[in-house]
Amino acid sequence: MIRLWHVAQSRSFRVLWALEEIGAGYELIPCSFFDKSLRGPDHLARSPAGRVPAVEIDGQNMCESGAILLYLAETRAPHLRAPEGSAARARFLQALHFAETLGAHLANLTQHHIVLREEWMRSATVMRLEAKRLQNALGAVGPGWASDAFSVADIAQGYAVWLAQRFVELPQPAAEYLRAIKARAAFQAALAKDGPARIYTRSFYPPPEG
Ligand SMILES: N[C@@H](CCC(=O)N[C@@H](CS)C(=O)NCC(=O)O)C(=O)O
Structure with missing residues (x-):
């Protein structure tokens, strides 16, 4: 179990x-x-x-x-997963861990837009910078970047891209990647079991103007 x-x-x-x-x-x-x-x-x-x-x-x-x-x-x-020692392994591991490069930006943006409730607690500079850095990092992501066949690296990364769309406009290859992710039956089954949204209640959190 x-x-x-x-x-x-x-x-x-x-x-x-x-x-x-x-x-x-x-x-x-x-x-x-x-x-x-x-x-x-x-x-x-x-x-x-x-x-x-x-x-x-x-x-x-x-x-x-x-x-x-x-x-x-x-x-x-x-x-x-890509088997140990296979040619595909390096790319697979890279994508599995790259998901946390995206995750670091997402965590900062979540802190600023959601956890820090009062305006005075937030840094507009950090919010703009993190949104830009996230968008730049997303430039790496697209169909087939993680692995040739769907793998757990796509799960790690797919979740990050799914969240990222709440903070930035996705570059076109990342948007295409997300469309394929969302079409998966298992993704939809997981969404149905995820539970009520308590963290992200808005579809988009724009960076402050300036
Ligand atoms: N690197 C860890 C990060 C885990 C993590 O930070 N989880 C967040 C939710 S996305 C959490 O539990 N936050 C609660 C807290 O920081 O107190 C992983 O990938 O599992």
Whole structure:
């Protein structure tokens, strides 16, 4: 049995989506950023920084979405990763980790637009800079960039691009990539199970003018 601690719209969506792609049985445990549950000792034993995703899988606790995705592919869905030592492996690993280059910008933008509620707490300069840096980084993304065949790298990256459209206009290849991602049955099944939107309640968060 796999158990997934999940907050709707967060990085744990990657694992939820992967589990749907794999068709593995799992228990989804909805969590919230708005209570103290992710800071309790039970959750900290699963995720030392008190984050999601966290899973219990094959009898052990695990955190870090990229590592979980790779482990799931290795143990349950080898077709969702490029084999070790193969020519495709370098590109696959690069995309799996590049998802967190996008993720760093998304986290900063989420902090500024959503977590920091008062205007005076925010830096308009950082908001504009991060939006620009995100858009530049998205220039790398397009169909086939992560791997020739759909893989967990596309799950890591697809989630980031799906979020990025809330902060920037996607470059055309990234928009095309996202269209293909959204058409996947497993992506739609994961969305249906994601839970109510509590983080991103607007479809677009424009950078401040200036
Ligand atoms: N590198 C980690 C990042 C995990 C992470 O920061 N998750 C966010 C949600 S997207 C979280 O749990 N934030 C709660 C907090 O910072 O307290 C991963 O990929 O799993």
